[in-house]
Amino acid sequence: MARSSRSSSSTWRYINPAYYLKRPKRLALLFIVFVFGTLVVWDRQTLVREHEEELSKLNEEVTRLQNKLGEVKDVKSVTSQAKTSGKSNNAKRKSNVSDDPIDIERREKVKDAMIHAWSSYEKYAWGHDELQPQTKNGVDSFGGLGATLIDSLDTLYIMGLDEQFQRARE
Known part of the structure; x- marks a missing residue:
């Protein structure tokens, strides 16, 4: 029984701050691990946020380009109708392109x-x-x-x- 109580106390000793005050190298190691762990989590969150912002910008750009494409298709349909009706649209093209x-x-x-x-x-x-x-x-x-x-x-x-x-x- 003494042995089991010793093993349970040995696992809990790492939680006790006095353990690290007696061992400064382990305290420094724990601090470094904490700092790097925090940086990894923080950097990950920053990357996710930046990725979401870029995705929203790209979605806006896709929407804008789809709208432009719709406008171009409308203009092409109008010009194709003009061609079928026998109108010459060379002058229109020249006036539209400035x-x-x-x-x-x-x-x-x-x-x-x-x-x-x-x-x-x-x-x-x-x-x-x-x-x-x-x-x-x-x-x-x-x-x-x-x-x-x-x-x-x-x-x-x-x-x-x-x-x-x-x-x-x-």
């Missing part, structure tokens, strides 16, 4: 950048494969085929840079 001033400005900046790059290529590396911008030398890294010249033909044509396109083509 260029944003910011888009126009962006296009001009891209065009200016292309003109800058092309004029530097013409000036410093005409006929070579590449222009080394720091040394301003032409390099034939593709066997002297004029890779930049060939590669930029379509870009010049699409951008409407006809003068540069004609010089490159010749």
